[in-house]
Amino acid sequence: MKSIIQKRLFQGFVCLHILHHAEKEPFYGTWMLEELSEHGHRLSPGTLYPILHSLEKDGLLTSFEENVEGKIRRYYRITEQGKKELQEAHDYLKELTRELEEKNVNNNEEREGEKSDE
Ligand SMILES: [Zn+2]
Numbered sequence: 001m002k003s004i005i006q007k008r009l010f011q012g013f014v015c016l017h018i019l020h021h022a023e024k025e026p027f028y029g030t031w032m033l034e035e036l037s038e039h040g041h042r043l044s045p046g047t048l049y050p051i052l053h054s055l056e057k058d059g060l061l062t063s064f065e066e067n068v069e070g071k072i073r074r075y076y077r078i079t080e081q082g083k084k085e086l087q088e089a090h091d092y093l094k095e096l097t098r099e100l101e102e103k104n105v106n107n108n109e110e111r112e113g114e115k116s117d118e
Contacts, residue, residue: 011051012089014036016093017039018061022061022082023078026075028073052076061079063075
């Protein structure tokens with residue numbers, strides 16, 4: 001995570017990734033840290049938990065505690081508001097991606113005109 005764009009998008013992408021999994025099934029913090037790191041987001045607990053708490057405070061996630069082999073574990077799941085916002089963000093990203101790809105198609109066509117060996 002170094003580029004300017006990535007820094008700007010980081011929080012939003014992580015939130016979307018979290019909501020996406022919360023919609024599928026409840027998760028706990030350590031699981032999410034591993035999941036995000038598999039996608040190249042290496043977060044510390046000190047970064048993830050404030051994000052989870054703020055998503056909960058904003059009403060997009062809700063949490064509950066469960067006793068797992070004698071240890072209390074806090075699980076997070078998505079709310080109706082969270083589902084709505086995830087869908088809206090998804091629609092927006094789809095539209096944006098479509099537009100970005102349109103630009104790529106145009107660029108490729110231009111390049112093909114310049115170079116014939118590709
Ligand atoms: Zn994932």
